[in-house]
Amino acid sequence: MERSSAVPDFSKPHILILGGTTEAATLARSLADGFSDRLALTTSLAGRTRAPGALPGQVRSGGFGGAEALADYLKDQRVAIVIDATHPFATQISANAVTACETASVPRLALSRAPWKVTPGDNWTYFDSVEAAAENLTQFGRRAFLTVGIQELAPFASLADIWFLVRLIDRPADLAPFSDFQAITGRGPFSVEGERELMESHKIDVLVSKASGGTATAAKLEAARLLGLPVVMVRRPPPPVGPVVHDVPAAIDWIIVRLGS
Numbered sequence: 001m002e003r004s005s006a007v008p009d010f011s012k013p014h015i016l017i018l019g020g021t022t023e024a025a026t027l028a029r030s031l032a033d034g035f036s037d038r039l040a041l042t043t044s045l046a047g048r049t050r051a052p053g054a055l056p057g058q059v060r061s062g063g064f065g066g067a068e069a070l071a072d073y074l075k076d077q078r079v080a081i082v083i084d085a086t087h088p089f090a091t092q093i094s095a096n097a098v099t100a101c102e103t104a105s106v107p108r109l110a111l112s113r114a115p116w117k118v119t120p121g122d123n124w125t126y127f128d129s130v131e132a133a134a135e136n137l138t139q140f141g142r143r144a145f146l147t148v149g150i151q152e153l154a155p156f157a158s159l160a161d162i163w164f165l166v167r168l169i170d171r172p173a174d175l176a177p178f179s180d181f182q183a184i185t186g187r188g189p190f191s192v193e194g195e196r197e198l199m200e201s202h203k204i205d206v207l208v209s210k211a212s213g214g215t216a217t218a219a220k221l222e223a224a225r226l227l228g229l230p231v232v233m234v235r236r237p238p239p240p241v242g243p244v245v246h247d248v249p250a251a252i253d254w255i256i257v258r259l260g261s
Ligand code: NAP
Pocket: 018, 019, 020, 021, 044, 045, 046, 048, 061, 062, 063, 064, 065, 066, 067, 070, 085, 086, 087, 089, 090, 091, 092, 093, 094, 096, 148, 149, 151, 210
């Protein structure tokens, strides 16, 4: 586990953002811009991305060591509020945050992207897991644009009769056992035109996505609709218990009400 060496200013309410998402970074920047004289801010990252973007306030990196250790951290660091702005599919850290905040009596808010809604012309088929999506993929196409993230690649790697365009944030040293693929890197937000060109130039006939929601990666869905392509969609897990907001301004409003100013 890595930790940042800097210590937050304990004379101000200390906000911990569980991050690793565009929304978490936007929230950190908005809080720093508007409230840095009144708040101490720490963003926690899992430490998986090689070069995360710059963030204001303290940044710590690496797991806490489970829910109990997270509760100890909240007490040690006198955290006043936790904003769980992790990815909707990052269910373990969100569950840990629920338990830890209960243990340490710290208020917690989930900032979770608004789910995507099907619009006319969309051709989405939902599966409950990446494994089920992979098992059924050949029903939909043979040249797949795979956008499920590095941790979910394994179920697709053994599908020998499908060519993959694999998009990741960081390029891994090795994508074995994928045999027939091209790997590209990219970090949202993406444009509809860019996504359309990418899919057309690689003759993609199916898009594979997790139902992550939000705006940063939604352009691929519109591009798929414009191109008449099917989307194999992995269903989103339920949100953590407790209060949930879908955007940064609503999270800031919640923090202001909680802190009473
Ligand atoms: P996960 O399965 O829910 O968490 C696994 C473990 O990683 C947690 O138990 C925790 O370790 C550590 N961890 C996760 N997020 C952390 C954070 N923000 N700060 C400190 N420790 C963290 O998480 P995941 O799905 O692997 O996602 C890891 C990170 O990538 C998250 O921050 C998430 O926001 C981001 N992300 C995930 C996805 C996705 O599709 N899953 C997509 C984009 C970004 P300990 O138990 O040791 O504390």
